[in-house]
Amino acid sequence: MGMIESIRNRQTLLLTLIGLGMLSFLVPYDAVIALFGNTAGSQNAGVVNGDDVSFLEYRTKVQQRNSLFNYTDNRAAQNEVWNDIVTERLYGDEFSDLGLALTKDEFDDIRYGDYVSPWVSRTFYGGQVTEEQKDNWRQTFSAMYSDPNGRAQYNGYADVITLKRMREKLDGLVKAGLAANTLEGKREFLRGEAKVDFRYVLKQYSAIPDADVEVTDSDISAYYRDHKDESQYAQIAGRDLEYIRVPLTASFEDRQRSEARFAELKTGWMAAEDDGQFLSENGLASDDNELQLLGPALAAESKVAELEAAQVGDVIGPYFEGEFIRLDKVIAKEEVADSTVKCRHILLKTDDINDAAQLAALEARADSLKRRLRAGDAFADLVNKHSEDPGSKATGGEYEFKRGRMVKPFEDFCFNNRVGKIGTAQTNYGLHLIEVLDQQWTAEAITVNRVEQAVEASESTSSDAEQLAMNFAIDNGTTEDFRNAADTLGFAIVEARDLQSSASAITGLANAGEVVGWAYGAEPGDVSNPFRIDGNYVIATLIRIKEAGVPPLENVEEQMRTGAIQDKKAAMYLDLMQGESLEDIAEKAGSRVGVAAGVSLKSPSIQGAGGNPEPDVVGTAYTLDLNA
Numbered sequence: 001m002g003m004i005e006s007i008r009n010r011q012t013l014l015l016t017l018i019g020l021g022m023l024s025f026l027v028p029y030d031a032v033i034a035l036f037g038n039t040a041g042s043q044n045a046g047v048v049n050g051d052d053v054s055f056l057e058y059r060t061k062v063q064q065r066n067s068l069f070n071y072t073d074n075r076a077a078q079n080e081v082w083n084d085i086v087t088e089r090l091y092g093d094e095f096s097d098l099g100l101a102l103t104k105d106e107f108d109d110i111r112y113g114d115y116v117s118p119w120v121s122r123t124f125y126g127g128q129v130t131e132e133q134k135d136n137w138r139q140t141f142s143a144m145y146s147d148p149n150g151r152a153q154y155n156g157y158a159d160v161i162t163l164k165r166m167r168e169k170l171d172g173l174v175k176a177g178l179a180a181n182t183l184e185g186k187r188e189f190l191r192g193e194a195k196v197d198f199r200y201v202l203k204q205y206s207a208i209p210d211a212d213v214e215v216t217d218s219d220i221s222a223y224y225r226d227h228k229d230e231s232q233y234a235q236i237a238g239r240d241l242e243y244i245r246v247p248l249t250a251s252f253e254d255r256q257r258s259e260a261r262f263a264e265l266k267t268g269w270m271a272a273e274d275d276g277q278f279l280s281e282n283g284l285a286s287d288d289n290e291l292q293l294l295g296p297a298l299a300a301e302s303k304v305a306e307l308e309a310a311q312v313g314d315v316i317g318p319y320f321e322g323e324f325i326r327l328d329k330v331i332a333k334e335e336v337a338d339s340t341v342k343c344r345h346i347l348l349k350t351d352d353i354n355d356a357a358q359l360a361a362l363e364a365r366a367d368s369l370k371r372r373l374r375a376g377d378a379f380a381d382l383v384n385k386h387s388e389d390p391g392s393k394a395t396g397g398e399y400e401f402k403r404g405r406m407v408k409p410f411e412d413f414c415f416n417n418r419v420g421k422i423g424t425a426q427t428n429y430g431l432h433l434i435e436v437l438d439q440q441w442t443a444e445a446i447t448v449n450r451v452e453q454a455v456e457a458s459e460s461t462s463s464d465a466e467q468l469a470m471n472f473a474i475d476n477g478t479t480e481d482f483r484n485a486a487d488t489l490g491f492a493i494v495e496a497r498d499l500q501s502s503a504s505a506i507t508g509l510a511n512a513g514e515v516v517g518w519a520y521g522a523e524p525g526d527v528s529n530p531f532r533i534d535g536n537y538v539i540a541t542l543i544r545i546k547e548a549g550v551p552p553l554e555n556v557e558e559q560m561r562t563g564a565i566q567d568k569k570a571a572m573y574l575d576l577m578q579g580e581s582l583e584d585i586a587e588k589a590g591s592r593v594g595v596a597a598g599v600s601l602k603s604p605s606i607q608g609a610g611g612n613p614e615p616d617v618v619g620t621a622y623t624l625d626l627n628a
Helices: 001-010 013-023 029-035 055-069 074-096 103-112 117-126 131-146 151-177 183-193 215-227 252-271 275-281 297-298 304-309 356-373 379-386 408-416 459-475 479-489 513-519 557-576 582-589 616-624
Strands: 043-048 051-054 193-203 238-247 289-293 315-321 322-347 400-404 422-427 430-454 494-499 529-534 538-545 591-598
Touching: 043 055, 043 074, 051 055, 051 494, 055 074, 055 151, 055 513, 074 151, 103 117, 103 131, 103 151, 117 131, 117 151, 131 151, 151 529, 183 238, 193 582, 193 616, 238 459, 238 479, 238 513, 252 315, 252 322, 252 430, 275 430, 297 304, 297 430, 304 430, 322 379, 322 408, 356 379, 356 422, 356 430, 379 557, 408 422, 408 430, 459 479, 459 538, 479 538, 513 529, 513 538, 557 582, 582 591, 591 616
Parallel strands: none
Antiparallel strands: 043 051, 193 591, 238 494, 238 538, 289 430, 315 322, 322 400, 322 430, 422 430, 529 538
16 A cells, blocks of 8 residues: 555554655655655556556656647546557557558658648647648758757657557548448338337336335345346446545635735835836736726626725725735726627738737738728728638628627727727737727726735645645545544545546546546555645545446446336236227226327337337337237
């Protein structure tokens, strides 16, 4: 069990704890844990084609992939890497056996040639391949390949692109080999065209309350024995665990210290002549400092009354908003359009709006268009000739919208300028030449400079949380002890069921790959070391190992109980459903005779019978003689 098990079992407990305490001042917590073997590298992330995939290999590949593609969502990188590992392990030999290869010419072609592969198109070009982008990537790859320091990065891209292309080729071969023959086509056609009309008597299982049916343990065992091999009960390999969280949150003293610091900042800010300089000097400057509040956004503010009563120059706060502490300085109050605006625009696109040269070229084009408007050219004509927004060309570039519907720079220009104003706004789409046509309704907008910081746990608070988590794991080495201690200390126990080896998230935890890895190396009843995840120390206990195949009775007992109850209800109904005609049977069963018309084998649903497919019933109806 790594460190915790060592501490539990060894007599040198005191010396170990003292040594750990000294070591914690010198190296990170995760590194200390790693020394004792509770590392992802010592466990498996999963098994593919009978071969173990170690966590070390998996994590290393995820880190390498992130360094190449800068994923904004780490889970996306994890899933992508896992899928590629599966491809390598399952199909690597198939690629060679089928003679699949990637020549240099084809490698160049799928990156920036006449045929850019689907995966490269999505990943490198965002699905929009242009000749200019091809040239950019050709130059980028060439520069990487020529630079000794960039060669490793080039090889990383090459490995990924090659694997993706080989999978595309294999998928293409499989797809090309899948074709239906004439007989199969005829059979499928007849399944949809052949129809049957029949009458039936239906008695729902729910008509008899489950409480009225007596089922014994032997009934459940018998049903399990008869049905355990059915696919609907097949068990997928997985793990069940429970965990608690020791939160790494700021203490009352931490919040007091943050409040005192912001109170001091407030005094200096009120006296500052230059807000931007003051915020920069105090490390608080941000592109998001300035914020305009009105309408629903203003009403949602916790300090709305103070904001409305404040004068320009007043500083509100410090105050807490969730896990953040804030100061708001009112810098403007003005009447602005709040309901609806109407405008028209010409979009001038660019590949990179942050490129100064490209932006300067767009601004020059926009200035030229403004001069033509002043000279009397029709705005709609210029839209048709120059705008690169296909969504508004048919309307002469016009849009009418409420707040929150457009990207912020575009929206701000339309709401914050007078009717008739012509100017430009820069967005990720490019440069917009905009004319404000109409504004309806007004409201007071309050513009503030907002400064906020997360109130984080101090070193002392973090140390206390770490010690609490360590003590919990050390003192409670079994599931029973784990549950009792959690109840005593008031920690909520969270259940996570049927965890797959590749899972990166579990119930309540977004980044739980290490916990899952531990679960696949543990035995039922084991208690883990603390993991630092998502601002918490997490301690887990393994409840159950589920192997693929036939499940043990205890894992499916409730499902088997339900099946046994339905069997008993069916036996009761069979006694009722005896008679010379459907009408007799319906009367005995307390039901009625239903009619199913035009039912096909392809769509075996019976109107009035619950809406679920009933292939057995419809199939039986097809085999009966007319009026049988």
